[in-house]
Amino acid sequence: MVSEPIPFLANIALVAFVDGSISSSELGQIEAIRKELKIKKSDFNSALKLVEQNNHHLMLVGTFADQVKNLELMLRVAYADDDLEPKEASLIVSFCKLINITQVQLNKIKKEVLSNLKECGRLCPKCKISLDASAKFCKECGLEFAEPVIEKNIEFDIPKSGLAIEFADSSAASFQNALKIAKSLNGFKSCLKNKKNWYLASYKSGDLNESLELVEALSGIRNKNVYVDGKKEVWNEVFGFSWCATQRATAYRPDEYCFGKEDNRLNPWGCKQARMEWTDWANWFEFGSWEKKGISKKKNYWKFDKEKIGHELRSNLFRFRFCPHISYEILEESIRQLPEIIEPEAENDWDYNRDYEQTPGAIKIVLKEKEDGYVYTDEYWARGVRPKGLKGLEMLLKKVFLKLGLDKNKVEKLLK
Template identity: 40%
Template sequence: MNITEEEKIAYVANIISIALRDGILSPKEVSALEEFRNIYGLKKTHFTSAYKIAENPSFTLVHIGNFGVQVNNLSDMLYLAHIDGEFSGLESSELEIYSKNIGLTKEQFLKMIKEAESAASSFKSQIECPKCKTANESVAKFCKNCGIQLTNSTPDPIKIEFEIPKEGYSIEFAESTSSNFSLVLQIAKTAPVFESALRNKKNWYLASWPKSEFGNVFKLASGLSGLKNKRFYINGIEEQWDTSFGFLWCFNNRNEAYQPDLYCFGKEDNRINPWGCTQIRMDWAEWADWFSYGKFIPAGKNSYQWKFDKERIMHEVNQNLHRVRMCPSIRFNFIQSILDNFPEVIDLENNKDWDFKTSYSESPGAIKIVEKSGSGFFKYENEYYSDGVKPKGYNFLKLLMGKSAKSSNESLPAIDQVIG
């Protein structure tokens, strides 16, 4: 054929797409595609390019070259469509439309179908001898070159796509040369649903578990953390891997910590948080930004109350939780109880647990604080701005955590261990 290398790739992509229509590659289709690659002198890299084009769900048949080339392409596609003895309605209608578009009549198309049926019926797929690599007919019992016994069982069809279960968790991943891949594959094979498929000459695997067995999903995800080709589904819908398993590195650090439960409360880094999750990133510290979420309310002359914006606090907690929401160590009921039991308003007059948060530059909503100290000749004033409140130590936090643990009925480490 007088077509360019690029046109050859598109030409063969048309043929491959017909083989992929039913989601399965039969052994005969695999052999026929290899035959076409040899006939048209397509390098393996170019064949791989054609395969990638054809397996794209949005791919549609394209017209290559002149009328003669297009008729030849249609003939090859019809041959491939009949090779496994199943000429589906989808293949038939698609190829009929193609024939109309290149100018063939209905009678001409039907004649080409009969020719394809006849050619496909005489096709004999081949198997390769495992010893000397000689091609033998698939029905052969012994290699025609070296004489060793060959398997006479018919190879199973090769899946190219998975049907993702509509319930539970599913992970699909590609074969890898990673040193721990055999262990990963062993974990996947324990799943209630385990399947394999061939995509672009690379093996892919699917493992699915019900929602009650996230622990096994977690094991497989941990093993796949360093690999690129992987996808995660919840109830048949694909989720972003990073936002679903973004907690893995933190969870592994937790398991390696001296006291894992205390790690989640920030004890390891001396950055205590009230939530039991370091990834919420809202510590119990004087400088914490979330203690400025709210506004001051005048309560008298030079007296103020602080009203927390609990909706904003809740929004930030939920937003930060989202990317680690699958972590099995998160106590969601406890976190909600902390939010529920957190005070709406704090009276700052002679408050032993809270004080004005110091800010040395004025900002929207900030108030000016003038503190007078000393006596006699040693009187002085300290002026600063405040845009929120700060806790005085951990006494209030102890009470908050104790109340929240009780109302959430969650098992927690001793509060004195967290804060002490």
């Protein structure tokens, strides 16, 4: 009785798997060995699983006599298909070195194994009946012994640059379309991992736009992964933008879609997903602080906290960061071109952001207004500024487009 049946059997199975597949003849021999050694079926399955998942390497098991027996059985499985493949031979030689078996001793063991194989014949792995050693088919079930029945795990060689998408067989309705799209690409690959077919689609350019058709087809499929420049990324972070890009593709003017024109919520950043629009209720106009300036220090000046604005933008856009339509040049330049200071009482394009409750950082504003001969006093708290219309946005974007060498006429079309 073998003391450690799982690694003992795994050594034998490793020889069968080393050439990339295990034939029915090899599987039949392994099953016969299991029965001869009275090894439990669960241990047999565990050994095969170890090898199948690339979690086993040759190791010494038991006494020297056990190790020689292990070698004998490895040869028995290797010669089950009559021929010894180069990879099988290399593995057996490595094991001989581990247990200090000479070439002369190996030749002797080999001779005995071949002789025994002729006497014992084959065992059909399906119906378990014994057959003549020269049999090519099982007379009971018709199984062809040369037919590979199990393939070894193969890992894809993920490209070090560009975009790569792998996905597994699925019963989802869109799977066949996804497979069709993947097969149409150059460099399409397939393999068997954990007894499941996997497929690899590669986009050398790295342009995520090119992959959107496949991404859409894979939306209902669970087993999928994405790699960017060889690094595995979270699917929803890479393709978090895909639904938005699909809508952009159908927009009348795609560029204007990104600036929020279709929703009548314009933004200066070039991405509506920033959720920081140019509206009088947008809270990012409160990112900053009040300063007192002038000779009497009575004038209120607002200074934007551009660092905080940038942080908020990057945080909001993080899950969309792979979107190929985001222009970080426009985004960063828009932050730089925001006014350094704003004096609401002296500028026509800006006003106080009014609040009738005191909040941290707010200042109290007292304004006297005349109407119909009466003087009214208006008191409120201001915790920031707000734009009056779109004039300030127009000036900002024109500066940005000019700085980046873009067409300023697009700004006028955007604001019409």
